[in-house]
Amino acid sequence: MSCSTHESNLFHFDRFEIAGLECDSVGGYWVIFFFAVGLQIGRNFIWAKSSQKNREALQFPKDSEERNKIINQLLVYTVLSYIGHIISFLLIVGANVGYWIAILIGNLAGTYYSLHKQDKDKKENKSMALEMQEMSSLLERFEDDSIDRRDYEKMKKFRKVLIRFLKDSEEYKNLNLEF
Numbered sequence: 001m002s003c004s005t006h007e008s009n010l011f012h013f014d015r016f017e018i019a020g021l022e023c024d025s026v027g028g029y030w031v032i033f034f035f036a037v038g039l040q041i042g043r044n045f046i047w048a049k050s051s052q053k054n055r056e057a058l059q060f061p062k063d064s065e066e067r068n069k070i071i072n073q074l075l076v077y078t079v080l081s082y083i084g085h086i087i088s089f090l091l092i093v094g095a096n097v098g099y100w101i102a103i104l105i106g107n108l109a110g111t112y113y114s115l116h117k118q119d120k121d122k123k124e125n126k127s128m129a130l131e132m133q134e135m136s137s138l139l140e141r142f143e144d145d146s147i148d149r150r151d152y153e154k155m156k157k158f159r160k161v162l163i164r165f166l167k168d169s170e171e172y173k174n175l176n177l178e179f
Helices: 026-057 065-093 097-117 128-141 149-168 170-175
Strands: 015-018 021-024
Touching: 015 026, 026 065, 026 097, 065 097
Parallel strands: none
Antiparallel strands: 015 021
16 A cells, blocks of 8 residues: 555645546636535525425325325435535545535525525424323323322423423413413
8 A cells, every 4th residue: 555645625726626637727726615605505505495395295194196106206305405405525535625615604504595595394294392281181180090109290290391481481381282
């Protein structure tokens, strides 16, 4: 095995290496820099859409037509995401700090913009406050002779704490739940 060094492009802004090609061009460097920022923003939009479609798909029964339609859309997002990963990898292994910064900037901007622009889920998942309110009402109705009295008292105490927690939560106030 033999190893050798060559001049690094780590801190150069007038040349770059991508996919094994070393190029000398200040303009080319900046084109790739801004391309990397845009690529990462796009990858974040794909991630947000894909995550939402995953949640949607799981709302439908297995093998249903609705679920299969969403899975087909997810496959397109998967291919686009894969292509984006490969291109990002090629930029990263080009070993240039500027491109690493471009990827970071793109990720930050992409996360911010993609989640601000993303539509809310079509089918809402039951909120935590609603689930806790249902649990509380179950505990209230629960009376079973087979349960130890100490356990029953602990469940009643838990219900009181749960109600106090829910009444202090912002989501509870927005839902106008009654106990």
